[in-house]
Amino acid sequence: MHQRHAASPRETARMTTAELRADFLIERVFVPGHIELVYSHYDRMIIGGAMPTGEALALPNPDSLKAEYFLERRELGILNVGGAGQVLVDGTRYELGHQDCLYVGKESREVQFSSHDAAAPAKFYLLSAPAHRVLPTTRRTQAEATPVEMGALETANRRTIYKYIYAEGIESCQLVMGLTQLQPGSVWNTMPSHTHDRRMEAYLYFNLPADQRVLHLMGEPHQTRPLWIANEQAIISPPWSIHTGCGTSAYAFIWGMAGENREYTDMDPVGIGQLQ
Numbered sequence: 001m002h003q004r005h006a007a008s009p010r011e012t013a014r015m016t017t018a019e020l021r022a023d024f025l026i027e028r029v030f031v032p033g034h035i036e037l038v039y040s041h042y043d044r045m046i047i048g049g050a051m052p053t054g055e056a057l058a059l060p061n062p063d064s065l066k067a068e069y070f071l072e073r074r075e076l077g078i079l080n081v082g083g084a085g086q087v088l089v090d091g092t093r094y095e096l097g098h099q100d101c102l103y104v105g106k107e108s109r110e111v112q113f114s115s116h117d118a119a120a121p122a123k124f125y126l127l128s129a130p131a132h133r134v135l136p137t138t139r140r141t142q143a144e145a146t147p148v149e150m151g152a153l154e155t156a157n158r159r160t161i162y163k164y165i166y167a168e169g170i171e172s173c174q175l176v177m178g179l180t181q182l183q184p185g186s187v188w189n190t191m192p193s194h195t196h197d198r199r200m201e202a203y204l205y206f207n208l209p210a211d212q213r214v215l216h217l218m219g220e221p222h223q224t225r226p227l228w229i230a231n232e233q234a235i236i237s238p239p240w241s242i243h244t245g246c247g248t249s250a251y252a253f254i255w256g257m258a259g260e261n262r263e264y265t266d267m268d269p270v271g272i273g274q275l276q
């Protein structure tokens with residue numbers, strides 16, 4: 001498991017492009033036949049991907065957790081952005097189709113990932129945060145994640161937001177997780193932008209054609225920094241940072257958070273005129 005330490009706003013404002021990418025961008029989330037994990041020191045969120053192509057993949061127990069098993073003190077959110085697959089949690093099977101979500105509660109000992117078809121493998125995006133109580137492992141399909149329409153074509157930000165794990169959805173200790181799909185012709189996500197100093201956030205961009213990119217903007221509102229992001233790459237957003245992006249085509253992304261609360265709407269808006 002790779003480690004990403006936390007950086008202060010002052011330190012971040014002085015970083016070169018290469019330093020920003022090394023600290024905040026996760027270039028390879030899905031590696032065929034492997035589980036990739038990155039430990040962020042922002043709210044101790046673990047960000048990763050499981051892409052089973054043959055044998056089922058077991059959630060490992062990285063030594064740095066100093067735990068008896070991965071979920072001894074943690075909870076896990078899983079969102080499948082690939083073909084149909086299955087997650088086995090302590091002997092119970094959960095089917096996860098494209099864009100379905102599973103919350104796995106603390107103290108689940110064995111978690112295994114498999115794909116139905118190795119030629120169209122499942123791609124399970126993983127977010128795990130420390131947890132203080134045991135909550136039921138719960139599945140929510142995309143059809144059950146009530147869509148909310150936001151933005152307008154005139155401002156190139158027409159998008160649909162699907163919420164899965166949050167205060168009114170699947171119960172969790174601190175994880176919040178969902179998905180946003182941009183409509184064709186719309187390219188701006190999270191505009192107007194916001195911060196929420198109470199929670200870190202991570203984005204996984206996907207459904208982006210291989211030759212297209214998202215220009216992601218991070219940093220304090222008066223000190224924004226750009227990063228060019230390719231399909232299926234993830235970006236860590238510190239609690240004090242905006243997290244917004246403009247694509248060279250439409251795309252989708254998974255957002256996930258951990259921190260003080262699970263209120264999706266707890267955001268400190270940043271007016272477009274405030275951005276520098």
Ligand SMILES: O=C(O)C(=O)C[C@H](O)C(=O)CO
Binds near residue numbers: 161179191243255
């Ligand atoms: O397009 C959007 O707007 C989002 O998806 C915003 C994220 O959900 C977010 O930043 C939640 O805090």
Ligand SMILES: [Zn+2]
Binds near residue numbers: 196
């Ligand atoms: Zn946010």
